[in-house]
Amino acid sequence: MTITAISISDRTPSRALCGFAWGVLAYFIATILWGAVVRATGSGAGCGDHWPLCNGTVLQQSPTIGTIIEFTHRVTAALDMIFVVGLLVWSWRATVAGHMARWTAGAAVFFTLTEGLIGALLVKLGLTAQSHSPLRAPMLALHLSNTLLLVAALAMTAHMLGRHLGFRWRDIQISAPIGTTIGMIAVMVVGVTGSMAALGDTLFPATTLGDSIAQDFSAHASGEASWLLRWRWTHPTVAIMASIFLIWLLIRAARRGGPWDNRGLSALVVGLLAAQYLLGALDVWLLAPVWMQVIHLLGADLLWTALVVLTARLTLLPAKANI
Numbered sequence: 001m002t003i004t005a006i007s008i009s010d011r012t013p014s015r016a017l018c019g020f021a022w023g024v025l026a027y028f029i030a031t032i033l034w035g036a037v038v039r040a041t042g043s044g045a046g047c048g049d050h051w052p053l054c055n056g057t058v059l060q061q062s063p064t065i066g067t068i069i070e071f072t073h074r075v076t077a078a079l080d081m082i083f084v085v086g087l088l089v090w091s092w093r094a095t096v097a098g099h100m101a102r103w104t105a106g107a108a109v110f111f112t113l114t115e116g117l118i119g120a121l122l123v124k125l126g127l128t129a130q131s132h133s134p135l136r137a138p139m140l141a142l143h144l145s146n147t148l149l150l151v152a153a154l155a156m157t158a159h160m161l162g163r164h165l166g167f168r169w170r171d172i173q174i175s176a177p178i179g180t181t182i183g184m185i186a187v188m189v190v191g192v193t194g195s196m197a198a199l200g201d202t203l204f205p206a207t208t209l210g211d212s213i214a215q216d217f218s219a220h221a222s223g224e225a226s227w228l229l230r231w232r233w234t235h236p237t238v239a240i241m242a243s244i245f246l247i248w249l250l251i252r253a254a255r256r257g258g259p260w261d262n263r264g265l266s267a268l269v270v271g272l273l274a275a276q277y278l279l280g281a282l283d284v285w286l287l288a289p290v291w292m293q294v295i296h297l298l299g300a301d302l303l304w305t306a307l308v309v310l311t312a313r314l315t316l317l318p319a320k321a322n323i
Helices: 002-010 015-040 065-094 100-124 136-161 177-203 209-216 223-255 263-285 290-315
Strands: 172-174 316-318
Touching: 015 065, 015 136, 015 177, 015 290, 065 100, 065 136, 100 136, 136 177, 136 290, 177 223, 177 290, 223 263, 223 290, 263 290, 290 316
Parallel strands: none
Antiparallel strands: 172 316
């Protein structure tokens, strides 16, 4: 028993590994924000329909602004894969068998691969820039769903590497899995509807707030225009409904004891949620300029990350025998 205890203690993840995990997450969020710039500026076609090369070459001669923006996004996305694979290898070597960080880091590698595949399909199918193809919206929804799952996997990896209790599958007990799963899916739906609203702003920009409202409720809008423009008011409605889950989660955080003090993290979730409602209102008022879309997306990513960690603390509890 003594030998086993020493073995586990010696394999406790270092501060450097935990810091690297959070750094990879921060870098990936920065990549997401640059992707929003690509979409909002219509630069997705900056490399033509070539992938992974840009306009059929590696080095660009006299590139346009759109080409620079898209090419930069591809380079930063390629570095994502290197960092995520490095995180998996380091986590595997630095943790004991059964450590959940191994599984979540593996999931991060998988979702990074699918992220690149979906991005390649968007380019090869021409679903970028000002494309009005009926395939663009569902592909974008799939893309964002994958992105949220990747952020969740990276956040879970960093969180699990920092745990000193309940970090192996056999050492945890799951609390309220059904309610938590439904709630997290609802929050993901909010993110997807937000991407649809942003796409509507890109393809059908309004010149004034009154024009924007008229577009949203116009009886003359049809087809894709009608479907995308409706998301500009459907998104905040869905967000308000999803806040019911957040209230339930925060109540659980306030009532539950356990090995972690969740008050600070709960306060952070509340603050980020309030900021998102404010940023959403400003986004509508200012007619969704690129910089506001990026700030709003940053707030959403930070809220999602904090929510994933808080949910893990409340749902994946150390087994009673180990507390």
